[in-house]
Amino acid sequence: MSEQTGLRERKKLRTYQAISDTALALFAEHGYDQVSITQVAEAAEVSRRTLFSYFPTKEDLVISRMADHETEAGRVVRNRPPDQPPLAALRTHYLDGLSRRDPITGLTDLEPALVLYRVILGTPSLVAGMFKFKVNGEEALAAALHETAALPTLTAKLAATQIMAVMWMLSLDNRERVVAGTCSDDLYPHAVAAAEQGFTQLANGLGTLLTATTTTT
Structure with a gap:
């Protein structure tokens, strides 16, 4: 150059x-x-x-600030060690992001990130616009699972949809809590426990969670 x-x-x-x-x-x-x-x-x-x-x-004026992370899950799967399962690689990466207070996990006290969260969470059209961001992430992850883990195309798509939904919800919960005023250090133990629950549920499937006949009121 x-x-x-x-x-x-x-x-x-x-x-x-x-x-x-x-x-x-x-x-x-x-x-x-x-x-x-x-x-x-x-x-x-x-x-x-x-x-x-x-x-x-x-919308790009706001959502583009997260563009570097759009296909991050797919990159994590592609770059994982040969002996590491995809889900384990994503779990390790997400927990590492929490420990580093990576803004994409929602667990951060950095003011620019908090401003971004407030703008997005306070604007229904931007929340809806984030759907495209999520879909692109799912597609990148599905392609990585198909190509590196030998999963059939439909299986890879189903797995990617579930994984991205869990990580999306974990990060959204963190964002809502920090925007409401919770310090990231105080929230960290909860965020880790929630992430462990989410990835364990992904690993084990829904199991009996939705098949038990007991109901609560």
Whole structure:
């Protein structure tokens, strides 16, 4: 890469980050639905055309901040040691994320992440928009399971859907608790216990959980 090309790429990255940061600040202050694309562009001192070249939709201004994690589960499965089962690799990775307070697990006190969570959780259209993010993650994981664990296509899809649903729910529960004011250090034991329960349930299947005849009121 030439020096000129490197400078150009760094400038593009700075512009991308500036637009994203400006948008999130405006959404946090005024509400996602109350802020227009034009207002974001003006505050970031770029044209609407420039903004759309980086973020094709308004939702992308928010959800793109999590883009690096969209296919993370699939990468974990592909990069696992040869003797490690896929589910064990994902469990280890998720627990490690909790210990590092990785924002994608929802267990973090970092203010930028908390602002992002508040904007998403407070905006129904963004919560719905996260469905695409989840579906893309499921597809990447299903492909990894099919190609590296020799699972039939349908089996891999079913497994990926279940795994992503559990990790999604665990992270959502963590996000809701930290947004409500729980410190990540105080929440950590609960988050670990919940993750262990989730991955154990994945490993063992529903078993008798939904077949017992006893009911409670």
